[in-house]
Amino acid sequence: MKQEIACPCGNKFSIDIEEEIDLDLKPEYLDNIFSGSFMSYNCSFCQKRHKPEFRILIIWKSKKIKMEVLPELERGEFYRRKKENTPYETVIGFPEMADRLAVIKDNLEPIVIETLKSYLLAKADENYPDKEINAWYYGTSPEGIEFHLDGIREDEVAVMRVPPEIYEKTMQEYKKHPKNETFTSLRVRSYLSVQNILRPDSLK
Ligand SMILES: [Zn+2]
Known part of the structure; x- marks a missing residue:
């Protein structure tokens, strides 16, 4: 699908995006997504970097994944739509897509x-009641699962590690009590995300 990007410099240029990506057939997309170069375009006139978001589908059969990625700009609309049956899992925004795929x-x-x-x-x-803080999955190591928290200080992330035992314990709790509110509050229809409990009242 062709899309047009309008740069603040006045230049307009067109890009070609794939609406459906099969990660088994094109695993190179994973590297692009993890490195941040996925759907990143420089204006052909002023070189400004653009990272537009579009609705795309990610298919990853070997991992049993069918995921719809909505642009961050459609977050409010997703909550307002209320009822909808979709055969896909949903994530919102490309950073969350990258996080989930990792x-x-x-x-x-x-x-x-x-x-x-x-x-x-x-x-x-x-500790920081006035800050808008987000947590991102970063990776695993023998010490545990590493998360990066942003929003505490500008241009800096706080590195947090959760020991593997805590992961296992939480996994066991989930298997025993999947209907526990700790877990159900993380999901709104097809959308599983900690953002569901962080969202402002206006989106509930
Ligand atoms: Zn430009």
Whole structure:
């Protein structure tokens, strides 16, 4: 699909985007997504970097993934739509897409990762009640699962590690009590994300 980008410099240029990406057939997209170069375009006149977001589908059959990615700008609309049946999991915004794909690639359970984020963000909110803080999955190491929290200080992330035992314990809790509110509050219809508990009242 062709899309046009209007740069503030006055230049307009057109880009060609793929609406559906099969990660088994085109695994190179994963590298682009993780490095941040996915759908990144420089204005042909002033070189300004643009990172537009469009609705796309990610298919990853070997991981049993069918994921619809909505642009961040459609977040409010997603909550207002209320009822909808979609055969896809939903994520909103390309950063969240990259985060979720990294979790899946590392064979972790997304709901457990989102739960751990909610714990970290609750703690961060106690210490920095006035800040808008986000938590991102970063990777695993023998010390545990690493998350990066942004929003505490400008241009800096806080590195937090959750020990593997806590991951396992949360996983066991989820398997035993999937209907526990800790877990159900993380999901709105097809959308699983810690953002569901962080959203302002106007989006509830
Ligand atoms: Zn430009």
